[in-house]
Amino acid sequence: MQNAIFTAAACMVLFVGCAISSQRPNMAELRQQVMKTEKTFAKTMVERDHAAFSSFVSDEAVFFSGQNVLRGKERVADWWKRYFEGSSAPFSWEPEQVEVLDSGTLALSSGPVYDPDGKLIATFTSIWRLEEPGVWRIIFDKGNKACD
Numbered sequence: 001m002q003n004a005i006f007t008a009a010a011c012m013v014l015f016v017g018c019a020i021s022s023q024r025p026n027m028a029e030l031r032q033q034v035m036k037t038e039k040t041f042a043k044t045m046v047e048r049d050h051a052a053f054s055s056f057v058s059d060e061a062v063f064f065s066g067q068n069v070l071r072g073k074e075r076v077a078d079w080w081k082r083y084f085e086g087s088s089a090p091f092s093w094e095p096e097q098v099e100v101l102d103s104g105t106l107a108l109s110s111g112p113v114y115d116p117d118g119k120l121i122a123t124f125t126s127i128w129r130l131e132e133p134g135v136w137r138i139i140f141d142k143g144n145k146a147c148d
Contacts, residue, residue: 025104034107034128037136038095046092050077050084058129058137091115093124105130113143120146 037056044053054077063070063079070076083090096111106129113122127140 025100025102027100027102027104030100030104030107030130031098033134034098034100034109034136035095037128038098038109038111038126041138042093042095045083045089048084048087048089050081053077053080053084056136056138058131058139060139061137062140064142088116091121107136112146122146 041053041056044050044056054073057073057076059073061071061073061076063076065079068079070079091113093113094111095109098107098109100107106127108125108127110123110125112120113124115121122143122145124141124143126138126142128136129139131137
């Protein structure tokens with residue numbers, strides 16, 4: 001009887017261990033998701049698509065724009081609309097580095113920002129939150145001028 005109880009307990013521990021390990025996120029896959037999301041987000045500027053840009057912004061977003069701190073999707077979208085006026089983008093950006101928390105729920109992306117002539121003018125750092133399966137939205141964004 002004790003052997004049966006021990007065997008059942010061991011099977012239970014193995015089952016729980018397998019269930020937990022199968023729930024661990026695939027970090028490489030998540031980094032790729034965020035990298036792709038950031039690239040698609042950046043493409044909205046090139047394509048002059050403000051509505052698409054806004055769709056990547058979380059309702060709780062906080063964007064730093066100089067001395068201004070913009071809180072909420074609506075305020076961010078309103079402020080950024082000026083960058084979508086005109087036929088060509090005033091700047092572009094691309095992710096170089098993406099890291100994801102072990103929980104798989106938050107990610108940081110960063111990279112260069114270029115002027116229309118391709119000159120490095122700034123860097124950006126963005127924090128993304130997994131808001132539903134496969135859907136990352138930006139919750140924090142901050143740019144800094146590039147060093148000479």
